[in-house]
Amino acid sequence: xxxxxxxxxxxxxxxxxxxxxxxxxxxSGTFGYGAEFAPxxxxxxxxxxxxxxxxxxxxxxxxxxxxxxxxxxMLNAVGLQNDGVETFCKRKLPHLPWRELPVVANLYxxxxxxxxxxxxxxxxEEGIAALEVNVSCPNVKEGGILFGQDPDLAAAVTRAVRDxxxxxxVIVKLSPNVTDITRMAKAVEAAGADMISCINTLSGMAxxxxxxxxRLANVIGGLSGPAIKPxxxxxxxxxxxxxSIPVIxxxxxxxAEDVLEFILVGAHAVQIGTGNFLSPDCAFSIVSExxxxxxxxxxxxLEELRGSLRLKD
Amino acid sequence: MxxxxxxxxxxxxxxxxxxxxxxxxxxxxxxxxxxxxENWRPGQFVMLRPLSFGLEMPWARPFGICHMTTRHMxxxxxxxxxxxxxxxxxxxxxxxxxxxxxxxxxxxxxxxxTLLLAGGxxxxxxxxxxxxxxxxxxxxxxxxxxxxxSCYPVDSINEHVTLDTLQETVPGxxxxxxxxxxxRIREYAEQKGLVLxxxxxxxxxxxxxxxxxxxxxxxxxxxxxxxxxxGACLGCVTRTTKEWPVSEKREGLVxxxxxxxxFWAEQIEL
Numbered sequence: 001x002x003x004x005x006x007x008x009x010x011x012x013x014x015x016x017x018x019x020x021x022x023x024x025x026x027x028s029g030t031f032g033y034g035a036e037f038a039p040x041x042x043x044x045x046x047x048x049x050x051x052x053x054x055x056x057x058x059x060x061x062x063x064x065x066x067x068x069x070x071x072x073x074m075l076n077a078v079g080l081q082n083d084g085v086e087t088f089c090k091r092k093l094p095h096l097p098w099r100e101l102p103v104v105a106n107l108y109x110x111x112x113x114x115x116x117x118x119x120x121x122x123x124x125e126e127g128i129a130a131l132e133v134n135v136s137c138p139n140v141k142e143g144g145i146l147f148g149q150d151p152d153l154a155a156a157v158t159r160a161v162r163d164x165x166x167x168x169x170v171i172v173k174l175s176p177n178v179t180d181i182t183r184m185a186k187a188v189e190a191a192g193a194d195m196i197s198c199i200n201t202l203s204g205m206a207x208x209x210x211x212x213x214x215r216l217a218n219v220i221g222g223l224s225g226p227a228i229k230p231x232x233x234x235x236x237x238x239x240x241x242x243x244s245i246p247v248i249x250x251x252x253x254x255x256a257e258d259v260l261e262f263i264l265v266g267a268h269a270v271q272i273g274t275g276n277f278l279s280p281d282c283a284f285s286i287v288s289e290x291x292x293x294x295x296x297x298x299x300x301x302l303e304e305l306r307g308s309l310r311l312k313d
Numbered sequence: 314m315x316x317x318x319x320x321x322x323x324x325x326x327x328x329x330x331x332x333x334x335x336x337x338x339x340x341x342x343x344x345x346x347x348x349x350x351e352n353w354r355p356g357q358f359v360m361l362r363p364l365s366f367g368l369e370m371p372w373a374r375p376f377g378i379c380h381m382t383t384r385h386m387x388x389x390x391x392x393x394x395x396x397x398x399x400x401x402x403x404x405x406x407x408x409x410x411x412x413x414x415x416x417x418x419x420x421x422x423x424x425x426x427t428l429l430l431a432g433g434x435x436x437x438x439x440x441x442x443x444x445x446x447x448x449x450x451x452x453x454x455x456x457x458x459x460x461x462x463s464c465y466p467v468d469s470i471n472e473h474v475t476l477d478t479l480q481e482t483v484p485g486x487x488x489x490x491x492x493x494x495x496x497r498i499r500e501y502a503e504q505k506g507l508v509l510x511x512x513x514x515x516x517x518x519x520x521x522x523x524x525x526x527x528x529x530x531x532x533x534x535x536x537x538x539x540x541x542x543x544g545a546c547l548g549c550v551t552r553t554t555k556e557w558p559v560s561e562k563r564e565g566l567v568x569x570x571x572x573x574x575x576f577w578a579e580q581i582e583l
Contacts, residue, residue: 029545029546029547030541030545030546031545032544032545036541036543036544036545036571037543037545039317039318039319040318040319040320040412052545052547060565060566061547061550061566064537064538064548064549064550065538065548066547066548066550067538067540067546067548068538069370069371069372069396069540071369071370072368072369072371073371074371074372074540076540076546076548078546078547078548081547081550081566083561087561225368225371226368226371254368274371274540276541276545277371277372277373277540277541277546278362278371278372278373278410279320279362279373279410279412280320280412280541280542280543281320
């Protein structure tokens with residue numbers, strides 16, 4: 001029913017616009033390079049794919065155990081293991097259906113200069129639709145969360161990427177591990193971000209009482225999954241009201257209903273992360289269930305719904 | 314050649330406790346409706362997530378495929394944590410999200426004398442292995458275990474191949490088991506046989522070092538914590554040696570789920 005409903009979204013930033021056939025993207029670090037999930041659904045039906053975080057040089061990441069299941073969620077301290085941007089561009093990107101759907105690169109670096117170099121390299125790639133700047137990874141010793149907690153540093157990183165990747169929309173991914181996310185949002189907006197995605201994981205830990213050991217070798221990791229959805233909604237709500245650029249909501253989304261919650265608080269699009277682990281066809285199912293979920297609310301487009309949270313009777 | 318994995322919602326047919334001795338059983342054979350895969354290889358695994366996990370436990374759990382018939386698939390598990398504790402409550406008719414078959418599976422060389430080494434729950438993938446081996450008379454098995462033999466699916470092994478078992482009840486038994494492992498691995502190395510091992514990490518480390526010492530062609534099946542089973546979460550990585558076939562991954566990290574779970578002993582560190 002209503003499968004012909006137009007779910008397309010336009011994320012219009014001050015410099016560039018990102019057009020998606022529907023608002024359902026997959027979140028960085030949870031969907032590999034796309035191909036891993038190809039057996040479970042048609043990748044081209046998704047709104048977009050954000051690939052695993054890339055750095056200039058290959059990174060080994062953190063020691064194992066680097067993931068742990070917690071109630072309603074999971075912790076990870078993978079530490080941005082990746083083969084580096086060159087290997088990605090040569091070996092992975094050509095296998096992604098980038099002509100059919102936007103493939104977004106997620107960038108991680110340890111200084112604004114390095115972010116700029118990485119952005120410049122990806123700016124050359126026709127197959128990359130946008131850059132998502134990770135100023136918020138809690139799982140690496142250097143950089144990461146530092147950029148995500150200091151508005152000036154986050155702005156410097158945003159500017160470096162904006163300047164070096166003039167052809168691509170720039171998405172800045174914000175951390176919830178701050179006192180006031182709107183300060184960060186305004187800072188990156190002023191520095192030239194086209195859009196904001198939030199939230200990255202919440203800093204957390206878990207303990208095995210029997211062995212008296214932390215469940216992650218890194219001790220601290222990032223919490224994701226349904227457990228963090230209320231925090232994510234609150235952050236998206238605050239951010240969408242504080243800035244005029246589009247916001248992509250991330251955090252604990254596992255159903256079409258969850259997507260609509262994020263749209264209601266002002267998100268233009270969403271990313272599915274830990275949901276991909278509940279079932280490898282999670283993102284595909286959400287796309288197919290979205291028209292019916294909209295129909296149940298009596299809306300014929302997401303535009304009608306966006307930011308329409310009722311605050312008064 | 315290899316069957317592409319798929320995801321489906323399957324039905325529990327029954328859950329049979331093993332080794333019940335009055336107390337609560339910790340070992341179960343879980344029989345579920347057959348997924349619609351064309352084929353599978355012994356040593357491959359599936360990710361299982363009962364709908365009863367709800368949102369409380371977001372992860373599926375990886376299980377080696379014990380056996381498959383035209384009608385059903387059997388997974389065998391031991392209760393070790395909250396996920397398997399919840400699985401021990403499954404009843405006929407319950408629904409489980411299943412994706413697979415995942416991973417590579419064990420080598421099958423019909424004409425080569427093949428020694429199966431299993432430690433504890435490591436016996437599980439060999440049930441399917443011996444049932445599907447074209448020349449079972451070329452296969453024999455050594456099984457080390459701690460709980461009584463009735464806790465494990467040994468009958469389905471016995472039907473097909475010669476099975477030697479050693480139970481560890483007192484500390485000296487372990488030395489005896491390791492000595493036996495050493496003798497058997499040396500014997501198979503001499504006759505250019507194939508050795509396949511599955512079991513807990515200390516057991517696999519012992520097998521690996523003996524295999525390298527005697528030059529026995531040996532595959533090890535690893536287990537690891539996994540969130541996705543398809544190579545995306547990077548939770549299950551293991552370190553390769555300079556023998557790894559792909560140059561850029563030599564002495565690097567590879568996922569156990571989609572590069573294994575079966576590895577040649579000399580190609581990985583343990």
